[in-house]
Amino acid sequence: MVRRFVLCLFSAVLMCFSTTLCLAKTDKKSTSEPRKVLVLAERGGLHEGFTAAGLQWLESQKERFNIELTVLNSAKEIGKGELQEYQLVLQLNYPPYAWSKAAQKDMQSYIDKGIGGYIGFHHASLLGEFDGYPMWEWFSDFLGKIRYQNYIADKCDATVWLEDQQHPVTKGVPHSFVIKEDEWYTYDISPRQNAHVLANADENSYSIQTNIKMGDHPVIWTNTAKKARNVYFQFGHSKSLYENPAFIRLFENAIRWTLNDDEPVQEEEGYPANYARAPRFRALVHYEPHAEEAHVQFDKQAIEFFHKLTYGEGWLMDVTTSLADYPYEKLKDYSIIISLNAAPSGKQREAFEQYMENGGGWIGFHASAYNDRNTHWPWFNKFLGCGAFYCNNWPPQPALVECDTQEHPVTCSLPQSFVAPASEFYQWNPSPRKNPDVEVLVSISPKMYPFGLKDVVKFGDFPIVWTNKKYRMVYLNMGHGDEGFIDATQNLLFVNAFRWVVSRDPKGDPFEK
Numbered sequence: 001m002v003r004r005f006v007l008c009l010f011s012a013v014l015m016c017f018s019t020t021l022c023l024a025k026t027d028k029k030s031t032s033e034p035r036k037v038l039v040l041a042e043r044g045g046l047h048e049g050f051t052a053a054g055l056q057w058l059e060s061q062k063e064r065f066n067i068e069l070t071v072l073n074s075a076k077e078i079g080k081g082e083l084q085e086y087q088l089v090l091q092l093n094y095p096p097y098a099w100s101k102a103a104q105k106d107m108q109s110y111i112d113k114g115i116g117g118y119i120g121f122h123h124a125s126l127l128g129e130f131d132g133y134p135m136w137e138w139f140s141d142f143l144g145k146i147r148y149q150n151y152i153a154d155k156c157d158a159t160v161w162l163e164d165q166q167h168p169v170t171k172g173v174p175h176s177f178v179i180k181e182d183e184w185y186t187y188d189i190s191p192r193q194n195a196h197v198l199a200n201a202d203e204n205s206y207s208i209q210t211n212i213k214m215g216d217h218p219v220i221w222t223n224t225a226k227k228a229r230n231v232y233f234q235f236g237h238s239k240s241l242y243e244n245p246a247f248i249r250l251f252e253n254a255i256r257w258t259l260n261d262d263e264p265v266q267e268e269e270g271y272p273a274n275y276a277r278a279p280r281f282r283a284l285v286h287y288e289p290h291a292e293e294a295h296v297q298f299d300k301q302a303i304e305f306f307h308k309l310t311y312g313e314g315w316l317m318d319v320t321t322s323l324a325d326y327p328y329e330k331l332k333d334y335s336i337i338i339s340l341n342a343a344p345s346g347k348q349r350e351a352f353e354q355y356m357e358n359g360g361g362w363i364g365f366h367a368s369a370y371n372d373r374n375t376h377w378p379w380f381n382k383f384l385g386c387g388a389f390y391c392n393n394w395p396p397q398p399a400l401v402e403c404d405t406q407e408h409p410v411t412c413s414l415p416q417s418f419v420a421p422a423s424e425f426y427q428w429n430p431s432p433r434k435n436p437d438v439e440v441l442v443s444i445s446p447k448m449y450p451f452g453l454k455d456v457v458k459f460g461d462f463p464i465v466w467t468n469k470k471y472r473m474v475y476l477n478m479g480h481g482d483e484g485f486i487d488a489t490q491n492l493l494f495v496n497a498f499r500w501v502v503s504r505d506p507k508g509d510p511f512e513k
Contacts, residue, residue, distance in 0.1 A: 034068040035087040038093035047093045049239035075099040091120040097133035101458040114227025117258025122236025144191025155181040159205035168257040175319040177246035181238040195221040241242035286342040295341040323348040336361035339368035359506040361472040366479025386432035386466040398421045400445040421483040431461040441465040
């Protein structure tokens, strides 16, 4: 009887203790103070649609982000020291002028000391002399030492390309997406040299004809020299942005990151599930956005081509314009590196060597294997299994190519010969065929000689696709111009090469998982 009483008493104590814990947890959640966000909103005029839709969206997301909004329509309303009360300042199209001296001073302190975070949209980079106000030099430095120069008055669509898919702001966003009906600003200089660029606008994708271009056109960037977490988005003209899933994910990510919120974005009904779907393996695409135009044309088409292979139960494809942020410890997580007219340089070479020597996978296109007497990378020649660049045809033209073997998985589904789309093809000396570790898969047919119009190749062995059997790799010499993906046979060759390299991953065939 006593024992039963003790047990009942003990159970009651446990229940009471558990209830107390549950209440404590509930109280902690319910008493969590909302983060204060100051929204500087430009009202009226051409940007009213974007601003009004933005305020409505923010209001609908308050509980989700646990934020409290204060909306001001003039920076002159900011009281002295008032900014320190906010965890985030969001410049919703409000320009960088018409601020009081006190508000300017407080804003500088807020950003430089890292008191809170910052997000700016569109009109926030209208830096210059406007409406009788001088340019705010500190704000110009903050946004990359830029000065507004011009804009495309006729709204147009453009494709945006991510340059850093590893940044918290760009996580879960497709490597490219279209922004519709926006203005596109140009500046006196690119902010790239003074900021970390996350995305750029493809000026060749403009939906209208215009000469208002920058060449290098960043549209999302962050100033890493400042203590405050900050990000600027150049687009922000049309309310249709709030119907764009890529834009919504960027906005959500920016809010969480600038508020130091490490909680992942939760999937919700109606949100594209493929944005956050867990992949079976990872591929890293490396390209150089400032190479010659014909190479960049191929690279961007290639990125889109491989991205489409990720649809459904696909794999994760990261895209980078620099391997500087990928030491071996990060590279080893990738089943394959796809080099599009780009090769490692400087200290990046050591990490790439270690990656390949430890079972890494690689397919390279065109200039990714270019090397001459100035390259000074003996290991790379060993890896490629050939000598240096010797000559090429010019201008680009189609070529009759022949499969050296139809027994290899890369070429087994191809015809014995086919016409490859127009490209600039490299010849190597000595030829990779002379290396016993190399298996040549495809070559330019001798029937093509003399090959070229200005630069003519008249003779010689001309392999264009091969593998070094000591490594998990395939090199494909195609990759010049905008015709690289117009032929189904060549596309199949690319897919076969990709799949074969990935399927030989020492960690196991990801396609079979």
